[in-house]
Structure formats: C-alpha cells, structure tokens
Amino acid sequence: MRLEPIANPSAARRYGFPALALAATVLVASILSWIAGADPLATLGLIVTGATGSRLAILETLNRATPLIFTGLAVAVAFRAKLWNIGAEAQLYAGAVMTVVIGTSAWGMAWLQLPAMALAAVAAGALVLLGPVILKTRFGVDEVVTTLLFNFIMLLFVSWLVEGPMKDPAGMGWPKSTPVDRDLRLPRMVEGLRLHWGFGLAVLAALLIWLMQARSVLGFEMRAVGQNARAARFSGIAVTSVLLKTALISGGLAALAGFSEVAGLKGHLTRDLSPGFGYTGIIVAMLALLHPIGVVVAALFVAGIFVGSDSMSRAAGVPTYIADMLLAVSLLFMVLALGLARYRVAWT
Amino acid sequence: MTLAPEVLRLDQITKRFGALVANDAISLVLRAGEVVALLGENGAGKTTLMNILFGQYVADQGSITAFGQPLPPGNPGAALAAGIGMVHQHFTLADHLSVLDNIMLGTRPLWSWRLNRRAAHDKVRALAHDFGLAVDPDARVGGLGVGQRQRVEILKALYRDARVLILDEPTAVLTPQEADALFTTLRRMVARGLSVIFISHKLHEVMAIADRCVVLRHGRVAGEVATRATSPAALAALMVGAEVLRPAPPPGTAGLSRMRLNGVTTPDAEGAPGLKAAMLDLCAGQITGIAGVSGNGQAALSDLVSGLIRPALGRLDIAGNPAPARWTPAAALAAGVGRIPEDRHKAGTIADFTLTENAVLETCRDAPFSRAGWINWRAARAHATAIIAKYDVRCPGPDTRIRLLSGGNMQKLILGRVLETAPVVVLANQPVRGLDIGAISYVHSQLIAARDRGAAVLLISEDLDEVMHLSDVIHVMSEGRISAPIPRGGATVAELGLRMAGEGFAHAA
Numbered sequence: 001m002r003l004e005p006i007a008n009p010s011a012a013r014r015y016g017f018p019a020l021a022l023a024a025t026v027l028v029a030s031i032l033s034w035i036a037g038a039d040p041l042a043t044l045g046l047i048v049t050g051a052t053g054s055r056l057a058i059l060e061t062l063n064r065a066t067p068l069i070f071t072g073l074a075v076a077v078a079f080r081a082k083l084w085n086i087g088a089e090a091q092l093y094a095g096a097v098m099t100v101v102i103g104t105s106a107w108g109m110a111w112l113q114l115p116a117m118a119l120a121a122v123a124a125g126a127l128v129l130l131g132p133v134i135l136k137t138r139f140g141v142d143e144v145v146t147t148l149l150f151n152f153i154m155l156l157f158v159s160w161l162v163e164g165p166m167k168d169p170a171g172m173g174w175p176k177s178t179p180v181d182r183d184l185r186l187p188r189m190v191e192g193l194r195l196h197w198g199f200g201l202a203v204l205a206a207l208l209i210w211l212m213q214a215r216s217v218l219g220f221e222m223r224a225v226g227q228n229a230r231a232a233r234f235s236g237i238a239v240t241s242v243l244l245k246t247a248l249i250s251g252g253l254a255a256l257a258g259f260s261e262v263a264g265l266k267g268h269l270t271r272d273l274s275p276g277f278g279y280t281g282i283i284v285a286m287l288a289l290l291h292p293i294g295v296v297v298a299a300l301f302v303a304g305i306f307v308g309s310d311s312m313s314r315a316a317g318v319p320t321y322i323a324d325m326l327l328a329v330s331l332l333f334m335v336l337a338l339g340l341a342r343y344r345v346a347w348t
Numbered sequence: 349m350t351l352a353p354e355v356l357r358l359d360q361i362t363k364r365f366g367a368l369v370a371n372d373a374i375s376l377v378l379r380a381g382e383v384v385a386l387l388g389e390n391g392a393g394k395t396t397l398m399n400i401l402f403g404q405y406v407a408d409q410g411s412i413t414a415f416g417q418p419l420p421p422g423n424p425g426a427a428l429a430a431g432i433g434m435v436h437q438h439f440t441l442a443d444h445l446s447v448l449d450n451i452m453l454g455t456r457p458l459w460s461w462r463l464n465r466r467a468a469h470d471k472v473r474a475l476a477h478d479f480g481l482a483v484d485p486d487a488r489v490g491g492l493g494v495g496q497r498q499r500v501e502i503l504k505a506l507y508r509d510a511r512v513l514i515l516d517e518p519t520a521v522l523t524p525q526e527a528d529a530l531f532t533t534l535r536r537m538v539a540r541g542l543s544v545i546f547i548s549h550k551l552h553e554v555m556a557i558a559d560r561c562v563v564l565r566h567g568r569v570a571g572e573v574a575t576r577a578t579s580p581a582a583l584a585a586l587m588v589g590a591e592v593l594r595p596a597p598p599p600g601t602a603g604l605s606r607m608r609l610n611g612v613t614t615p616d617a618e619g620a621p622g623l624k625a626a627m628l629d630l631c632a633g634q635i636t637g638i639a640g641v642s643g644n645g646q647a648a649l650s651d652l653v654s655g656l657i658r659p660a661l662g663r664l665d666i667a668g669n670p671a672p673a674r675w676t677p678a679a680a681l682a683a684g685v686g687r688i689p690e691d692r693h694k695a696g697t698i699a700d701f702t703l704t705e706n707a708v709l710e711t712c713r714d715a716p717f718s719r720a721g722w723i724n725w726r727a728a729r730a731h732a733t734a735i736i737a738k739y740d741v742r743c744p745g746p747d748t749r750i751r752l753l754s755g756g757n758m759q760k761l762i763l764g765r766v767l768e769t770a771p772v773v774v775l776a777n778q779p780v781r782g783l784d785i786g787a788i789s790y791v792h793s794q795l796i797a798a799r800d801r802g803a804a805v806l807l808i809s810e811d812l813d814e815v816m817h818l819s820d821v822i823h824v825m826s827e828g829r830i831s832a833p834i835p836r837g838g839a840t841v842a843e844l845g846l847r848m849a850g851e852g853f854a855h856a857a
C-alpha cells in the first residue's frame with residue numbers, strides 16, 4: 001500500500017472527504033452513547049440543542065469559543081511558520097496574571113487601565129514564548145519540548161501566586177486572586193446578556209491576522225519560512241527575525257485568551273482558569289487548516305461540542321467525557337480526510 | 349552474425365499519472381554483452397521506466413521479461429533477484445560501514461549465525477581485480493571519494509551476481525579521468541557478457557560507450573539507432589525533435605572589477621571544503637567559468653557570493669569597495685548580486701507558492717511590490733506575468749503553484765526574477781543541470797545577453813563542456829583552491845582535467 005499525491009484534487013475530493021469525516025464522527029458518537037446506555041439519536045439531538053437550542057445556549061457557546069479563538073489563532077500563526085508552539089496554555093496564564101496585576105492596582109483611569117491590562121497581558125505572553133524561540137534559533141533547542149514544559153512551570157507559578165502574594169484576603173481561604181475591579185471588566189456586547197466584548201475582540205483579531213497573512217510582507221515572510229526555511233533564507237528573508245516576530249504575535253494572542261477570561265468572565269485568577277484552552281487551541285487550529293477565519297468556525301464547533309455535551313449530560317446521563325472523545329475522534333477523522341483529499345491510496 | 353541472447357525485454361510499457369502519459373508503449377530489448385544508452389530530456393520518461401523495472405511503480409500496461417522469465421510487477425526485490433542491478437545518481441551507501449559491509453548488506457538473512465566474511469572478502473577482491481574497480485574492501489565508505497563510492501556501488505551489484513547493470517547519470521560526479529576509468533570497467537563487463545543500460549544527458553559519452561541508443565521523447569521511443577551509424581547532432585535532434593546548433597558565442601569585453609575575492613578563506617562545512625585563500629576577480633562584461641568536480645569548494649564559493657556565509661580570512665570587495673560587514677543574502681541583493689542557486693527546488697523556489705509569490709520572493713520588501721510593509725499583489729502578479737511572457741515560462745498562469753512546473757520552466761522563472769533586477773553580478777550555479785536541450789540553450793543565451801549588458805557572470809558547473817563553451821575566462825577549483833585564470837582556449841580538456849584532479853596548484857594544501 002502506498003500513497004500517491006494528487007496534483008490537482010477535485011472539489012468533490014476536497015470537500016467530500018471532510019464531510020465524510022463529520023459523518024464518521026457522528027457515527028462514532030452514536031456508538032459511544034449507545035454503549036453508555038442512551039438513545040444515540042436523542043443524545044446527538046441533545047448536544048445540538050444544548051449548544052444552539054436557545055439564546056442562552058448560543059451565548060454560552062460564543063463565550064466558550066472566545067478563549068479558543070485566541071489560542072487557536074496563536075497556534076495557527078505559529079504553526080504556519082513551522083514554529084511548534086505547544087505552550088499556549090502557559091502564555092494564556094501569563095496574560096491572566098498580568099491582567100490581574102494591572103487590574104488590581106489603583107489607577108483611577110479605567111479608560112486607560114483596561115487597554116493597559118490587555119497590553120501588559122500581550123507583552124507577558126509574548127515574552128513567555130520568546131524564551132523558547134531564542135533557545136531554538138540560538139542553540140537549536142526543540143521548541144516542542146521547551147514550550148510544553150513551560151506549561152507546567154507556569155501552572156505551578158500560578159498556584160504559588162494564588163496561594164501567596166496574589167491571594168484574595170476576602171476569598172475565605174480559597175486559592176484565588178484578588179478580583180479585578182468592577183470598572184475594569186470587559187463590557188457586555190449586548191446589554192443584559194452574558195456575552196462580553198472578548199468575543200468581538202477575538203473575531204477582530206482573527207480578521208487582522210487574516211489580513212496580515214494575506215497582505216503584509218511579514219505574513220508573506222512567515223509563510224515562506226514555514227514552507228521552506230532554506231529558500232526563505234536564500235531569498236534574503238531574515239529567518240531568525242521572522243521567527244522571533246512570530247513568537248511575539250503567537251504568545252500575545254494566547255495571552256489575550258487569559259485577559260478575556262479574567263476581564264470578561266471570571267474577574268479573578270485561579271489555577272483552573274483554563275480547562276486546557278491552550279491544548280484545545282491546537283485542535284482548533286488543525287481543524288481550521290491554520291486559516292484564521294477557519295479558526296473562528298472551528299472554535300465555535302469545538303465550543304458547541306463542549307457546551308452541548310454539558311447540557312446533554314445533565315439530561316441524558318451520558319458522561320461529559322464524550323465531548324473530549326468527540327473532539328479527539330473528529331480531529332483524527334479530519335486529519336485522515338485531509339490526507340485522503342490530497343493523496344490516492346495505491347494498493348499493490 | 350547471430351544475435352546474442354536477450355537478457356531483458358520491456359514490452360509496450362505504458363504508465364499514466366492522471367492525464368499525463370509518462371510512458372507510452374515503450375519497448376526496449378537488451379542483449380547479452382551490449383551497452384544500450386537511454387537518452388532523453390528531463391520528463392521524457394526515463395526515471396518512470398526505471399522505477400517500473402525496479403518495481404517502484406506498477407505499469408498500467410505492458411510486461412517485463414528478464415532472462416526469459418516474466419518479472420512480477422510492483423516487487424522491488426524481483427528485479428534484484430533476477431540479476432538486475434542499479435547504480436543510482438545519488439549513492440545508497442552507509443558512510444559508517446566498511447566497503448565490505450556495504451556490499452554484503454542485505455545479501456544475508458538478518459539472523460544468520462555467522463557471516464562468512466572471508467569468502468565475501470575474497471569474492472569482492474576477485475571482482476575488483478577482474479573489472480578494474482580498485483577499492484579497499486576494509487576502508488570505511490565515509491572516507492572515500494566520489495569515484496570510489498561509485499565503484500563500491502558497482503561492486504555491490506556485481507557481488508549480487510547482477511548480469512544487467514543500470515547506471516543513472518554515472519559521470520555527473522566524475523573527473524574526465526575517472527569517467528575514462530569507468531568506461532574501461534564497463535567495457536570489461538560487456539566483454540564478459542554482462543549488459544549495461546547507460547542513462548545520460550551527455551552525448552559524447554553516449555557516443556563513446558554505447559552500442560545502441562534508445563531516445564525517449566514525451567514518454568515515447570523517439571528513435572533507436574546504432575551508435576556507429578549516428579552522430580551527436582543526430583541524437584540531439586532526436587531528443588528535442590529539431591536540430592540544435594551550438595555556435596560558440598563571441599567573446600565578451602572585460603570591464604571593471606565588480607566583485608573580487610582577496611585571499612578569502614571560509615570554514616569547511618558538512619564534509620565539503622571551504623575556500624582556501626581564494627583569489628578571484630569578476631569583471632563586468634565577462635563570463636567567469638568555474639570548472640571542477642563537485643564537492644571541491646564550489647558550494648562555499650556560491651554561498652559566499654550569495655551572502656549565506658562570510659569570509660573567515662581575507663576580503664570580499666564589491667566594485668572596488670569592501671563588502672558590507674553584515675554580508676547577508678539581503679545585503680548581496682542590495683549590492684546588485686543576482687543569484688541562480690544550484691538547487692532550484694529547495695533553495696531557489698518554494699514549491700507550494702505560486703509563480704507570483706516566487707517571482708517576488710527576493711523583492712517583496714521593496715517598492716513597487718510593497719509599501720509600508722503591505723504587499724501590492726497586483727504589482728507582484730503583473731511582474732510575474734511579465735516574466736512569464738518575456739522568459740517563455742510555460743505554465744497555466746501566474747497563480748499556479750510552482751511545484752507543477754518542469755525544471756526548465758522553474759529555472760526560467762528564476763532567471764527572469766534575477767535578470768529583471770538588472771544585476772551587476774550574476775551567480776549561475778549549475779544553471780542547466782537536469783534541463784532539456786531547448787531550455788539549456790535558452791538559459792545560456794540569457795546568460796550571454798546579461799554579460800553583453802555589462803553584468804559580471806560567475807558560472808559554476810560540473811559540466812566541463814558548458815564551462816569551456818561559455819566562459820571568457822576559466823578557473824579550476826580543487827579542494828577549495830581556485831586556480832589562476834585561464835583565458836578562453838588557453839587549456840585543453842586534458843589539461844583542465846589534471847587541474848581538476850588537484851595538480852598544478854601553486855599553494856598545495
């Protein structure tokens with residue numbers, strides 16, 4: 001058995017296989033819920049209505065998608081330049097920490113302080129990724145390892161912060177930080193509804209990244225470095241500098257996930273601020289084929305599965321772990337489908 | 349005269365890749381004790397045919413018979429077992445093993461109790477002696493030169509009792525003297541009844557060694573001729589379908605120095621020597637040719653001129669002034685150095701980028717292709733369209749991914765990208781390697797035109813014919829050293845060959 005590349009895959013191939021992947025995911029989900037003792041069709045229906053069935057459900061899905069758009073963009077931008085940033089989780093927490101630091105200091109100028117929180121978060125996230133990338137460009141240290149390990153370092157650091165220097169004195173002993181001032185929260189997008197402006201910011205970021213990749217010299221250079229670093233270097237692109245800039249943008253985007261979760265939703269920092277948004281961002285980016293607008297769609301899909309599964313679980317008694325399995329299965333099928341769209345299997 | 353028995357018969361082999369017919373009913377017969385040359389431009393179907401013979405691909409139609417037995421399709425082991433050996437252009441040897449280990453590798457079961465090394469040793473020695481393949485069985489392959497490695501590859505095939513040997517572009521890496529030694533070996537082999545398929549671009553070699561020539565064009569057999577009944581010009585005509593004339597270009601008139609290497613030394617890298625106190629002067633209006641066997645410092649010279657490396661010792665001057673201290677590819681471009689890299693697939697282009705994107709790869713940071721960091725894709729696309737028209741790049745359009753183009757058309761795009769910047773220095777490193785004859789003469793005429801516009805052209809090539817044909821002045825490289833300039837017509841092939849083998853350098857390492 002061999003894979004032969006197809007020079008110009010037909011539209012049927014390019015869209016048919018991903019559609020097939022979606023169908024296969026639904027099939028596996030049905031089998032799983034049947035094993036769990038529920039009616040498969042009802043379970044699927046509950047997931048869909050749980051994610052989109054009411055205004056509340058939709059807003060919840062949009063809220064859940066917000067950090068995933070940021071981390072998905074962070075991963076997509078980095079992977080496009082073949083910079084394997086597995087550390088969006090750490091950059092997210094770095095952003096969250098700086099958001100709380102600036103957000104709990106007394107400035108008296110909310111209109112200035114809220115942007116300052118975002119900027120400080122971006123700077124912190126960028127710096128967290130800059131370290132591993134300097135190690136990579138200087139000494140050839142594999143960034144997969146360093147960025148991954150940084151996640152654990154950062155989580156322990158946050159644990160120490162919320163137990164120690166940043167602990168909320170009024171928190172009844174819970175390991176959480178002092179909350180950000182009420183005036184320094186992201187406003188609601190629609191008055192009276194739970195959706196905050198973090199979502200708008202995330203969509204705006206996706207549009208800007210798309211514009212940057214399609215139109216700017218830097219975006220072009222990032223793609224060139226990712227596709228063929230040797231040719232990029234030969235053609236006069238400063239590869240190291242492009243990688244460092246990519247790191248700043250990617251780390252900054254991931255940090256904005258932390259900023260929007262703290263300033264838009266939670267108000268304070270805890271150890272479980274992110275249920276793995278940084279890692280799920282990798283799935284989002286891969287499902288989106290690293291396309292910034294695709295990241296928004298993929299993030300909504302993934303958030304929908306999480307929110308829908310939560311609600312389905314309450315109603316049908318199927319464990320919420322089905323959400324993780326669905327995501328994993330959908331990613332595997334999607335990767336396989338994308339391969340099959342571009343390669344033909346030759347049996348010999 | 350009775351014909352010698354058939355050893356290999358390819359019958360009506362057809363192979364399609366989508367709409368492309370790579371092999372169209374190709375038939376080929378090889379008899380015992382003969383050398384058949386397989387000729388054809390790139391993309392003519394030679395590689396596909398050999399891949400089918402060795403079971404890498406399965407033919408859509410047709411059959412293969414080896415020594416009277418049908419060869420099962422799609423089984424790489426079958427051809428080897430049937431006594432067919434292949435020496436690839438890029439060797440398949442393990443550097444850390446000895447010559448003997450390399451030869452024995454794969455001939456024994458993995459778990460055999462003991463290897464009968466002495467018998468193997470004796471057999472290798474006997475084969476080496478019989479066929480004039482001087483090589484020490486106990487030497488480590490990593491320490492061997494290219495010519496010796498090729499001998500190991502041939503021995504490997506002979507050790508497996510190959511009766512048919514296929515050589516893919518075997519002389520590309522050899523000095524003229526080494527190539528002569530190879531031909532002697534091949535003659536001894538056919539004298540003992542072995543058969544050889546010789547794949548080559550070089551017509552005079554084919555004339556020297558082959559009994560018959562099979563010429564492929566666009567996947568079909570364009571002609572089959574006995575070598576003694578043909579001429580290089582006739583073969584070239586069969587390959588491209590028209591008579592190709594090669595008039596020697598009129599000499600250029602030397603102007604001011606555009607780039608000068610003043611005792612430049614660069615570090616050795618990846619087993620290839622760096623430059624050793626190299627002196628070189630590139631003058632406006634001249635083609636300076638660098639002759640030499642590959643791996644003798646040409647890569648370092650090319651990297652230096654391209655801006656990829658800097659001199660460790662000595663000085664690089666551009667138009668009489670020292671080169672910028674931060675000598676980078678961008679600095680080289682800014683100084684007016686146009687570069688045609690050796691590897692157009694990996695260094696010259698980005699395969700999944702479109703022609704437009706590849707056309708502005710080097711200039712995307714400058715007006716009119718970008719302003720304030722934003723690319724003007726309309727200007728870029730117009731530029732690519734202009735290059736496509738002016739340099740005759742055959743392609744569906746500027747939005748095509750460049751990986752779909754043939755090597756010749758890819759090279760024309762690079763040529764256009766370089767020459768449209770009106771460079772003062774043009775580096776052309778192996779500019780026609782792997783191209784068909786039509787593309788070769790086009791690239792050569794463009795290099796001459798650039799010279800006549802006043803550019804200083806640096807031509808680096810393994811093909812001595814090409815260097816002698818085009819250059820106004822020739823330098824020979826050996827082990828990182830650059831010889832004194834030799835004017836056009838100032839040395840014979842044999843004299844240059846001796847230089848290439850390292851003789852006659854004033855400051856021997």
